[in-house]
Structure formats: structure tokens, C-alpha cells
Amino acid sequence: MKVISKVLGSVLSKIYNIWCIFWLVAIFLVLFPFMLFCIKIKPLNRYGTKLTNLWADLFFPIAGMPVKIEHRFTPDKSKAYVFVANHFSYLDVAIGMRVVRNYFSYMGKSSVKNIPLLGYVFAKLHIQVDRSDKNSRSTSLLRSKRALQSGRSLFIMPEGGILSKHIPQMLQPFKDGAFLLAIDAQVPLVPISFLNLYEIMPEASLNWGIPKVVVHEPIETTGYTKVDLDYFKAKVYQIIQSELDSYVEKKNASKK
Template identity: 65%
Template sequence: MSRKKASVLSYLYNAWCVGWLVVIFLALYPFIYVCIRVKKWNRYGTRLTNLWADIFFFISGLWVKTEYRFRPDRKARYIFVANHFSYLDVAVGMKVVRNYFSYMGKSSVKKVPLLGYMFARLHIQVDRGDKNSRVKSFKRSMNALREGRSLFIMPEGGILSDTIPVMKQPFKDGAFVLAIDSNTPIVPISFLNLYRIMPGSFVFRGFPRVIVHEPVYPQGKTADELKQEVYTIIQTELDRYAHRHSNH
């Protein structure tokens, strides 16, 4: 296959993915809107975003392969913690995590029409450059955990690593302080190859591979000890995958 033909097919595939992502979102948005306007229905808004991810990944052919070394109890609360190398990570997180949960993510998402409103109502925005925003986000996160909702946090604080697939260190404190203060287990998640499928803003055909690890319990540990334990769990699998596929 020529480079020109391959390039044309790649652009067509990206148009296909983006088109379906938008179409599915717009089709579900009226129902999501109703759910996020009524607080007691918020959890159904989260389920609809799960459905959005399910439909999108099926139609796009990006079939997610998840190894569950631990099956989270959907009625329990956890703090899910994952590496962050790709813009695809958030969408895959919606596919993999089936608990009622909130992302803790950048406040810049609120600028996106419709999606920003949904994110602001279902999830927790934080401006890491604003101390007041960080304090408010921490309080909202604690309230969410008290209500029985799980959290999903990428503690690198963004796509910041200069040595992918090695994670950026040190992790931000939030997830680990929240785990200790609320006595909530952390469930590490390794996104093994998403940075290869979507290394920037361009999507390539492939099967996203994910590992959901056994929980890490905060009892008797400091935030730094939790950080190191979670880092080691996630990074070990990233290293193994990179080593196995180093010639691919």
C-alpha cells in the first residue's frame, strides 16, 4: 500500500471516528441533560456516558481489551488512578469504569460546548494554577466520596511525560490524600498502549489494552507511600508491555 493511499485511509478513518463520536453524543445528550438536571438521577447520566463509550468504541473498531485482575463492586466506592499519555484515556476510562463516578480533570473542558456543561455537572473541574480552585475541588471530591460516588484521577496532572511510557513524577497529592482522609481504596489502572493508538490528535486503528489492578488500601500509609506503591503497580505493567512490543 502506498504512503499516499495509507494517508488518505488514515484521514478517512479519523473522520469516521470523530463523526460517530459527535453523532452518538448528540443523540444521547438530551437524556444526559435531563439526568444531570435532577441530582438524584445523576448516576444515570454516568451510565449514559458509559453507553456513549460502548457504542463509540464498537462502531469505531477500537475494541477495548480489558484484563480485570480485580472486578470492582459497582455499589462500592473507589478512587481509580491511571496513567495519562493520550487524549483517548478519558474515553477509555468511561468504557472501563462502570461505577457511579466523577472524573477529576482540568477546568479547560468547560469551554467545550455541551460537553463542558455535562462535565461541570457530572465531574469535578480543577484549575491547578488556582489555589482556591484546588481547595474547592478537594472539598467536592470529599463530598462525592461521602455520598458513595467513586473518583477517577490521573495523578500526573496532564499529559506531561517526556519519556512515554514512563510516567511523570512526582504524582500530584490529591488522589492519595483523599484516599487516606476518606479511607477509600485506590484501584490502579494501566492504559498500556493508548499512546500508540492516539499519540496526538490523530487516531490510528488498534485495540486499546487496559489492566485493572487489585486495590491498594490506605490504612497505615502516608500519601508518599501510597504514591510509590501505585506508581510501581502501574509502571511495572507499562514497562512489560513496552518491552514485549519494542520491535513492533
């Protein structure tokens, strides 16, 4: 009986993943011409970002995964922020599109550029970083500074990738970039806790679940300098990790 149950579970999982992949690609292909139009006309770039929001808005309900967002702070869409979150799953970027409603750019790995069509959109709407190339890092930081100066927010996972060996403990130390950019532009840092995405998508396949996210109160950087870098890194870590620890404790308690 256990063998039959395991086989059935495996088959259903594969069907579910095929369903999700189909709709993820189908929605993107429908929206791609409109994204391309917005990319080609610079004043319309922000609408390209809105279309990526729409992509996430459509996909997650169709996938049966309505995202549960706890807003302890609702960002002002007319202001710029540096959003920072933990990074344990390949699902994080897609969920970020559902959560962040400001005009924003991801600052992420350049490997995305190798994905047909999506790579092009990412390169035009977001900021790619090749950590092995010093010139790439300098160019990316310059683009990020200009984005904040123009009123566009940034979304950065300061762990620098899915690197933690002890999920849900975040990798330390954080990369400096997000915090230096926020301090330089004197814009608030907004911590975001992705509570259970590593359970829904631990590797390359999806398990069904309800994504849970907490958007925390902003941390003001006005009046601070680069001397305070470690303070902000520690503060963001404490806020996000405390929420992750609380989630795990509640989940474990409910099993008893």
C-alpha cells in the same frame, strides 16, 4: 511505490479519523438530551454517568476498536474507590468511561468546559480543576471529598496532565490529590494501566488499534494516615509502571 503507499496511508487515516469524529459527536448528540434530563434531576445524576458509559460502549465498537480489559480485580459497584491511571493520550478519558462502571466522577482539567455541550455535561457530572487557581483547587478537593463520602468513586490521573517527556515512563512526582483523598475517606486505590493508548492516539489524531487496559488489585488505605502519602504514591507508580514496562518488553520481543 513508497510515495504512493504513504499518500494512500495518509488518505485512509484521514477518512478513519473523520469516521470516528462523526460517530463520537453523533452518539453524544443523541444521548445529550437524556444526560441533560439526568443532570437536572439530582437523584438521577448517577444515570448521567451511566449514559457516558453507554457513549463509550457504543463508540469504540463502531470505531473498530473493541477495548480489551484485563480485570485482575472487579470493583464492587456499590462501593467507592479512587481509580488512578497513567495519562499519555487524549484517548484516556474516553477509555476510562468504558472501563470504570461504578458511579464516579473524573477529577480533571477545567479546559474541557470550553467545549460546547460536552463542557456543560463534564462540569455537571465531573469535577473540574484549574491548577492555576488556588480557590479552584480547594473547591475541587472539597467536592471530591463529598463525592467519596456520598459513595461516589473518583477517577484521577495523578500525573496532572499529559506531561511526560519520556512516554511510556510516567511523570514523577505524582500530584498528592488522589492519594490524600483516598486516605482521608479510607477507600481503596485502584491502579489502572492504559498500555497502548499513546500508540493509538499519540497526539490529536487516531491510529487504528485495539486499546489494552489492565485493572489492578486494590490498595487498601484503611488505618493509614497522611504520613503514609509517599508510600501510596510509590506503590501506585510501581504497579502501573511495571505493567507498562512489561507491555513494551513483550512488544519488542515479538518484533525480533
